[in-house]
Amino acid sequence: MGEEEQSSSQGKETDQPSAAGESSLRQAIQSISSLISLTYSIKIFAGKWKAITAKLEELNSGLAAVENSDGDENPVLAGVLSKTLATINECHDLARRCVDLSYSGKLLMQSDLDKLAAKLDLHAGSLSEIYNAGVLTHRFAIVVSRPGNGACRDDMRFYVRDLMTRMKVGDAEMKRQALENLYESIVEDDKYVKVVVEQSEVVGLLIGFLDSNEVGIQDGSAKIVALVAGFGLCKGVLIGAGVIAPLIRVLESGSESGKEGAARSLQRLTENGDNGWSISAHGGVTALLKLCECGESSGGLVGSACGVLKNLVGVEEIKRFMVEEGAVGTFIGLVRSKEEGLQINAIAFLQNIASGDEGIRNLVIKEGGIGALLRVSEPRSDCSCKVREIALRAIENLCFCCSRSVSVLIKYGFVDQLMYFLRNGEVSSQELALKVAIRLCEASEEAKKAMGDANFMTELVKFLDSKSFEVREMAAEALSSMVLNPKNRKRFVQDDRNIRLLLQRFDPDQLGNAGNKKFLFSILMSLTSCNSGRRKIAHSGYLKNIEKLAEAEVSDAKRLVKKLSTNRFRSMLSGIWHS
Template sequence: MVSSVKQAVDVISSLISLSHSIKVFNVKWQLIRKKLEELSSGLMAIENCDDSSGNTAAFSDLVPSILVTVNECCDLARRCVDLSYSGKLLMQSDLDVMAAKVGLHVKNISGIYTAGVLTHGFAIVVSRPGLGACKDDMRFYVRDLLTRMKIGDTEMKRQALVSLYRVMIEDERYVKLVALELVDIVKVLVDFLDSPEMEIQEEASKIVSFISGFDLYKRVLVESGVVGPLNRVLETGSHLSKEGAVKCLQTLTVNSDNAWSVSAHGGVTALLKICSSSEFGGELIGLACGVLRNLFSVEEIKRFMVEEGAIATFIKLTRSKDEVVQINSVEFLQNIASGDELVRETVVKEGGIRALVRISDPKSATSSKTREVALRAIENLCFSSQVHINMLMNYMFTEHLLFFLRNGEVSLQELALKLTFRLCGTSDEAKKTMGDAGFMPELAKLLDAKSYEVRDMAIETLSSLVSVPKNRKRFVQDDRSIRFLLQLFDEDKGISGNKQLLLSILMSLTSCNSGRRKIASSGYLKNIERLAEEHVSDAKRLVRKLSSNRFRSFLSRFWHS
């Protein structure tokens, strides 16, 4: 029987080549050629079957019938090439009949495979075309893989899926071939997502995820009904299947229409369940967060998420020891509450501010990157309400800021400075608290930082703090900070930062007797006088005030002598 199978394969191969030269009835010949390619793949699997095992007995009657059909098809092909048929309508009818006959043979082989008569151990694999192969060779190879997906046992299907994934990631032409030309494969892949065999489901989810990464082909997946099966994978699939499904959903839900479809199929609940489960690591939870972020761009879906307990779920996740999970949970809370007062209040009510402050605590075991994300979230969530600011202060958040100003890495120090600036602009009480805590000496040290932005913000923040009388008195008691501030006017050193604000800080300090004395008696007053001579108005005002006070002091000593 093996020889008759080989004969049939050879005849089909010649027939497929001949069909490409046919110039008439193109659509019908394309259909016949597609079925012939599937038939050839099935027969090539039989070729490698061991007769002694009895596995090929089921094919003994089928192969001769296939040969008869293929020979009839060769006759039709030659007549079409030679244009020797008697009439177009009759030939169209004959071609329809032939397509049905070949399709029936494919179905019969598939039925025998499904019954388990032939297993993957007996199936040969068509060699993969080399790089730069023509489209016909590529198409034939992929059709062979499709046949194996349809008629093979579990292992044969798995191997076909692995081979398909491999060629797609190595040559993007195969992706186009699968998505736009051989759409039957996409439908098979979508069906495989519901397969009870986890290895089949896993490989299929990897492939649809890869295809979804191409904007041109997302529509093909959606139109093939991929969203429902992907959501079912989220509920019942293996860990690997879930990863592929979530990656695919993340790319598909960039389109809000697809977001609705995911939500309608129960995707929100399934994704939140993944996030709340202790079974999954940071990568899968991070991917699930990405899908949920896409989904809450639709207002109604966001409200549903909040009702489903998303806020509490992600506040709980901020306690995770996994850095990826922590970062994703903080970013989720920040994004879902952005520009939405109701959701922001829910975040606060569920303990969100306390959770963010806990992450930013220098004593906590969190990474610098996680602290940065938490500080940004605090900035975005907490400064629109005095109540929230008071909560920050009550949770000792100022201690964290002061630590990062003193000891933080550059990125953390800059974030802490920005938050310090915003915090001291909220109320005089906040300024007093920060003055008592020791912020002013740390800000003074930053007045000659390398970064212009850091210098400028440090000057503005210090200027805001010394606007409070209590803080002015505290600042002038610190001889090092006063001296450092005055050194910035040294001609050799050059003024660092905002000259006008520096002078306004000094002007504020002259409201204290000790401040006036220290400024007037310093060796740097001549630098301020030089600025006054250059017609810097604030310097003139400062010199006049200091001179006036010196004159009054002289008169006082004269009258009391």
Template structure:
């Protein structure tokens, strides 16, 4: 019994010695200055074999003679290679052509050993004897250590059983998540991405998932995006969307979302059925928000292409996203609203489809003051509404019928600063769409609110407020309502003080006063105001609109006096 244990330890020692010799040879190869390309190729093969033998150490080989034979043969080749390496370091070879030939021969031998090791794993001779723990280099390790670690993991993926592949993928995912330097190592070792991409088509969903998770991380780096595309990753990523488990689908969607930030990749996603797969995910009633969110994100990127928008609409996207706009998850809500907004861009036909599918009503429900939606969601919905509706008088009419103006003034009075400013911008734009919109804004009390903004610290806010008012007072009933409050006219005249910083657009302020002169009460209140001198000063300074206003007021005073004399 003691002799058997001793023999077993001896064989294990032989395996350990081979691993150490391989490591030593790899280190020596870095100091070789000649035949760089050939030695780089040989070093990659050495690293693969080294990782494979380390994996053998972590397996129960049952004292298999096939492994013994592999280790013995490999040791012979390592010894030969070590001699070649030493001669290259010392420049002691007899001729370049002969050395190149010798290096090609030794490279082929290592290929044969790697193939044999793969055959051993494929045959199921080895089984994992205990939990595989791969030692990752400490933080701040040198680049070569990181490259070696990545290469070791990839070797395990290539030759290991399902459990070893899964653990190697998990460890690689942890590495790239915690330290982006490992991403650089993957980019440098181009074949790594090809190996990971191939696992996306694994029949085992956990391996698919592990591969998709690694790809999702590295796709966030520009140095790797083209590598992923070059490895043909999009097609298998779409297949994971179609048949993978839910975590795998989520990782795949996140990866595609990053890759489709470049619209050139959008066509590839569509060509492999990605749009249909993503829409199917979004339409599933029991699908988690964590998956729907990135799926919507990919589709949102694809809407940058006109043909994609049309195809999505034909595939039922409008109905799907109208329903998702009611989601309780903020990310899903925002993404679905943005998709509805994007899909209608510049397309009257799709916009009509959105209206028929109830998309506008869904957006209006989001901005109802009583809805539990976040400010960010409301902002998104408000922007979508103005983008979709303000170019069409009929759609503006729908908004007015559905209390849009009431919601808008609520946010202007009570919203957070960002929502309040957006409500003001939308009110300004709405006031320029139609006379009906101007009347609705006036009836809702917008003019009183806009007057408050005329004295705002923000120049942009002051400009928007005076622009909206100048348009609204063109409507007779708004003009009458505005003139009823003496403070309104007084403030406009005060803002025209030439000695003060310009508080708004002077031309528009004067246009408001000019509109008010069309009514008797408006003229009277302007003429009787103690601040009329501000307009007179501007007229004396040759400001054309001020001169025009003073002339109008003077003519009307003269006419009044004339009528008084006539009736005397």
């Protein structure tokens, strides 16, 4: 035989095992698929067969992954396939005997099933070792087709297990692709979330990947964990599996995308104030504060970090630690951001951390918090209506509790801002401005005077004719508070239109719709303390309406008529005495 013939002969001999290996691989995949279908019809030893079916699905996914790699170049694969086929044949035999109830004894069959499960684990482990050794070259992205909409739970489980196998035995690219496909599945159909958390091994893989050195794998896992953490029932599963520490490590050293996923996960895991101590114990509060110090350059990442810290301020010790670390100044800086999400989170944080704590409220004021909030609420600012309204609420919550902060507000022009919202704001802004006006009136005498000087009462009287019951009620309440101030009473009665518009609300046929009757009568009672007020009420054409209400046993009307009558009698006596 010549050298050329000999060489050709050797080449053919080398090709034979390769072809055989490929044939065995295809045979194994087909046999397992058939076997899985058979196991669903087994009624006895249900628990053991359920576990065996899951192992078969995992093994099948691993073999499919091998099939889509250059497996024919790996001589070790042939040995694994040979043993796998033998176990599959054995499994077929046991499955058939369980279907036909033709086994010799229950204890013996249970023992055989346990041995079978151990063998399947061994084969899956062998495949994983081959893949991890790097001897198989990934040809192309292989992904089992995702079940269509309305697929049954078993089909979804099979698909997730297939992805899980790729995560376990695949190379970095295959793992990344499997994570991406799992993410897309959950986004498109949240039923996959339940399938994921039902399988602790999948959850364990995802958490393990958070510590991966491969950026794509770490980022993909962080994105999925953030999705799963958004479902209430899944939070306990993630926490129980130890997700907190890896998430914080991603915050400290991950990529921008990974950090954002980790921060979003922690925000969702702390929505009810839970898990604060665990985050603090792993250094999470410090890591989150450092991210917030980066400012708006990090966009959504800083917003999510703000959200986590906002959720944690309810824990007193953590709140004190944040204050010591300069969180108040950091978040006042974020209020000035140009990003809506950051502003909203920062304002919410400042309200939460200062709530019920005068010392921290004073710190917020001292570090420029009032100025920052006023700039955001400024009607002509670039901020959205939503941010301006949130800032108004924050000003109310933070600044109306002490006269000193109210004085600062007035000095900075807050009363003019409030007036602008009353006159020109959208309906929601006007209603909010009315609520804030009520609180501001009650905050201090200085505030009442400033609002009177700004002509607030004229605007409030107009709202007494609003179609909205709530608006009429709020306007009446604010006016009743403002006219308690003597200077405001005199200013109010100087304008005859104010008296007329107010008294028109006392028509007996309309008073039921006039807003809060108690506040309307309170306003009139205050006005009777002023000579010109008593005179204008008494000489108006509307006094008869109040008298009719008194005759109808309306107690507030009776008190008002009595007071007006007493004052007229005193005036008559005074005239006689001086005549």
